[in-house]
Amino acid sequence: MADRDDTLYRRTACAGAPVDLFFPDPTRPDAQRLEQARAICADCPVREACLAAGMAEEHGIWGGLTPRERRVLRRKQRGEAA
Ligand code: SF4
Numbered sequence: 001m002a003d004r005d006d007t008l009y010r011r012t013a014c015a016g017a018p019v020d021l022f023f024p025d026p027t028r029p030d031a032q033r034l035e036q037a038r039a040i041c042a043d044c045p046v047r048e049a050c051l052a053a054g055m056a057e058e059h060g061i062w063g064g065l066t067p068r069e070r071r072v073l074r075r076k077q078r079g080e081a082a
Contacts, residue, residue, distance in 0.1 A: 013044035023060040028068075035060045 014022055014037075021037050024030060041047055041064030054062020055070055065073065075081070 005080070011046050012050070013040050021061075034061070036064070038064050 017037075017040060021033055021040075024033060041050075041061065044050065044064075047063050051063020051065060051070075054060065054065075055074060057070070058067055060067070062070065064065075
């Protein structure tokens, strides 16, 4: 993922994975590919840093979470109802 921090990227579990696995077309949800991405993220040594870096991002899978899941997490962190 070329737009991610380069230092972080070199240690990621997704290095070499297809970019569209982590930045899928939002108009064409694919549960199977989402689970593939989540499985890669589950073993990633920089997962927490990735999620922190991607919390404000509106697109893509960051730290194993979708944009919607990150929005819910942001609301929870702010103490708002989900
Ligand atoms: S948590 Fe997932 S998207 Fe983030 S760097 Fe690791 S494998 Fe890539």
